[in-house]
Amino acid sequence: MPELGEVEYNRRIWDPGVGGRVDRVDLHAATRCFRGEDADCFLRWLPGSVLRSSECRGKQILFRFSGDLWLGVHLGMTGALRCLRDGEAPPGRHEHLRLHQKERSLVYSDPRQFGRLRLDRGKNAPGWWKSLPPEVLSAGFTLARVRDFLARHARAPIKAVLLDQECFPGIGNWMADEILWRCGFHPSRPAGKLDEAESRALWREIRQVSRVALRRIGKSWGDLPREWLFHSRWSDGGSCPRTGVALVRERIGGRTACWSPGRQTPPRSPASRRKAGSS
DNA sequence: CTATTTGTTTATCC
DNA sequence: AGGATAAACAAATA
Numbered sequence: 001m002p003e004l005g006e007v008e009y010n011r012r013i014w015d016p017g018v019g020g021r022v023d024r025v026d027l028h029a030a031t032r033c034f035r036g037e038d039a040d041c042f043l044r045w046l047p048g049s050v051l052r053s054s055e056c057r058g059k060q061i062l063f064r065f066s067g068d069l070w071l072g073v074h075l076g077m078t079g080a081l082r083c084l085r086d087g088e089a090p091p092g093r094h095e096h097l098r099l100h101q102k103e104r105s106l107v108y109s110d111p112r113q114f115g116r117l118r119l120d121r122g123k124n125a126p127g128w129w130k131s132l133p134p135e136v137l138s139a140g141f142t143l144a145r146v147r148d149f150l151a152r153h154a155r156a157p158i159k160a161v162l163l164d165q166e167c168f169p170g171i172g173n174w175m176a177d178e179i180l181w182r183c184g185f186h187p188s189r190p191a192g193k194l195d196e197a198e199s200r201a202l203w204r205e206i207r208q209v210s211r212v213a214l215r216r217i218g219k220s221w222g223d224l225p226r227e228w229l230f231h232s233r234w235s236d237g238g239s240c241p242r243t244g245v246a247l248v249r250e251r252i253g254g255r256t257a258c259w260s261p262g263r264q265t266p267p268r269s270p271a272s273r274r275k276a277g278s279s
Numbered sequence: 280c281t282a283t284t285t286g287t288t289t290a291t292c293c
Numbered sequence: 294a295g296g297a298t299a300a301a302c303a304a305a306t307a
Contacts, residue, residue: 003285032302059286077286078304094304112303114286156297165287172285234285254299256284 002059002075004136004170004210005217011054011061013081020101021050022065027097032113033079034096041119045069046099051106057132058169062125069119070126076114082107133169136210143203150199154192160253161191162206170210174230177258179205181229181240186264187250187257193267233258 002010025046029039049065056062063071073081082092084105091098097108097117108117120126134140149167150158162168162176171179180187182205185198194202216223224230229247232238238247240260249258 006285074286077284110303111305112284112286114302116287153296160297163286174285253297255286 002077002079003172003175003213004058005213007059007061007075007170008056008214009217010075010079010081011056013083014051014054014063014106016083016104017051017099017101017106018053019050020104021048022046022099022101024100025098026091026100028095031096033076033108033110033115033117035116037118041121042097042117045119045121046071051099051101057129057135058165059172060129060132060169062129064125068121068123070122070129072116072118072120072126072129073108074116076110076112076116078112079108079110079115082109133166135169136171136206137214141203141207143200146203146206147196147199150191150194150202155190157188157253158185158191158194158202159187159255159257163253163255168206171206173255173257174233175209175213177233178229179209180257181260181264182209184264186266187252187259189267229258229260 025043027034027039027042045067046065046069049067049069052064052066054061054063059074061073061075063073065071073079084107085103089105092107092109094111094113095107095109096113099106108115124130134145145167149164150161153161153164159176159180162171162179163173165171177187179202183198183201185194185202212225216225227241229241232241232247238258239245240247240263243260243263245260245262247258248261249256251257
């Protein structure tokens with residue numbers, strides 16, 4: 001279930017292993033999570049190295065190990081990190097990587113295997129990491145950047161554009177719905193149709209939702225503010241937290257979008273534009 | 280057996 | 294050429 005906040009939550013799960021040496025490595029080299037990688041490198045390089053630190057960027061996690069090793073983790077749809085004490089835990093059903101330390105094991109598991117593990121060796125962080133776009137809460141995430149991106153994808157539904165990690169790293173399906181709901185924008189509105197004020201509102205809400213998600217996500221998604229759309233969007237019969245109107249779900253841009261009719265009015269009704277004020 | 284899933288990459292069609 | 298869209302990936306769950 002990994003979007004911005006939960007990726008960060010998963011990253012911290014391995015914190016008890018920082019400073020610890022890797023004694024042994026178990027992995028299932030054939031799984032899809034190692035696609036494009038030489039899994040043998042994990043077995044040859046990691047034993048003997050010490051976990052030094054870790055960092056998140058959007059949905060990417062990078063673990064730094066001694067010996068100039070960099071372990072990249074993307075959780076995909078169902079990836080999860082675990083820290084097992086005592087080494088007594090049995091191998092999980094969908095466990096793909098286990099780093100044994102003296103007092104614990106650091107585990108990556110992923111039933112659907114959409115996630116990805118990669119290992120690089122070098123003095124500096126790997127190229128794929130350094131070329132990631134600016135995070136939405138960084139100074140580099142400017143309104144101009146958002147406006148340009150919307151213009152470049154002017155005909156695509158705003159919901160689909162918001163899911164593009166090239167501009168909005170960390171934003172996933174529920175965050176995109178949350179952001180659009182707060183803005184009052186229908187998910188199928190063409191991205192190029194947002195005016196200046198609306199673009200700014202989008203930029204602001206992207207940052208606000210991201211900020212709160214990062215701060216509030218503790219043990220589970222349940223820690224998000226009670227008034228957020230999140231808590232109503234998956235259950236059938238959910239209603240808008242602000243208007244009480246029944247929520248609608250529809251496939252937009254290949255993903256299920258959830259919105260509040262009335263509050264988020266659909267595009268393509270030119271007649272309604274004469275009275276349209278911004279939210 | 281069918282349809283669903285908090286993600287990304289690839290192929291295909293404009 | 295570049296953007297938009299659908300399918301594919303793998304497995305659980307309803």
